Amino acid sequence: MGCFSSKPDDASVLIRRRPASIGEVAVFVPGLRVPEPLELPPPLADSLxxxxxxxxxxxxxxxANMAAREALAVTKPRRRAATQHGASTSADLVQALEEYLPVILGMAKDGSELEDKIQFAWMNQEDDAEETALPSAWYEVLSVLHMMAMLRLSQANSLLLPKTSLEGYHTKVSxxxxxxxxxxFLKAAGHLECAMHQVLxxxxxxxxKGLPVDLSEGVLKATCMQALGQVT
Structure with a gap:
């Protein structure tokens, strides 16, 4: 599928031109959905x-562990956590998801016997009771793409937040x-477009019908339009 093999910058084809600048805005970012520990019954585990x-x-x-650290960073956007390499937790988490995606796609490909053998569970970080588990590798792909899009929106939000100077003044967004x-924003829209048109x-x-509201086609489309609306 093209959206999985394309480069991140390829998402720019979603709009014809880029504005020279955009206004100072705050972006609504839904809560992250994170994977729950994988539980395999013995008969299934022995067969895989x-x-x-x-x-x-x-x-x-x-x-899941990186997402927990990212959640703390999001609550304190002016003091985002950094790794030993100096990169943001969010960027490292996106990279981890990109590395995980080919593994799941291998299970979801046409003709694979593993597509519906494993039940994948994800939970909304903002609501412990909102957990959805489905025996579908495509559900796992969808969840990964959604998480990548939400992280991109969080990154955009961080870029557009005015910084506070040492004197305590808010500086203008550069x-x-x-x-x-x-x-x-374009990368986030690209992930969501892929989820809607290639995975669902x-x-x-x-x-x-068993998908959580955040992964429904209507919500994915609305979130995608929000991302594109910031750059048109």
Whole structure:
């Protein structure tokens, strides 16, 4: 599928021209949905390649732990957590998701016997009771793309927030940050477009009915329009 193999900058085709600058805005970012620990009943675990199950479990645990740190960073956007390499937690989490995505796509590809063998569970960070589990690799792909889009929106929000000087004054958002936010909005829109047009159609009507509200086609479309609305 084209949206999975394309480069991040390819999302720029979604609009014809980029504005020279955009106004100072705040972006609404829905709560992150994070993966729950992978639980496999013994008969199923014994029938699956051990290397695959270990990689799935390790990747999901890593993403969940990084998402917890990102949630803390989002609550204090002016003091975002940094890694030992100096990159933001958000950027590292996006990279972890990008590395995990090919593993899930391998399970979801046409003809794969693993597409509906494993039940994947995700929980909304803002509501512990809102957990959705479905036996579908495409649901996992959809959840990963949604998380990547939400992280991009959070990154754009951070770029557009006025910084506080040492004297306590709010400084104006730089034109450089405004231009950078355009690229980030386009990446978020690209993830959401891919989710709507390349992933949802591959899920059965029954499984689509079981999706949480955040992953419904209407909400994905509205969030995508919000992202594109910031750059048009």
């Amino acid at each position: 390649p051990r290397r695959l199950t270990e990689r799935l479990a390790a990747s999901r645990d890593r993403i 034109e450089e940050n405004k231009r950078a936010s355009v690229e980030v 159609p591959r899920m059965s009507p029954e499984k689509r």
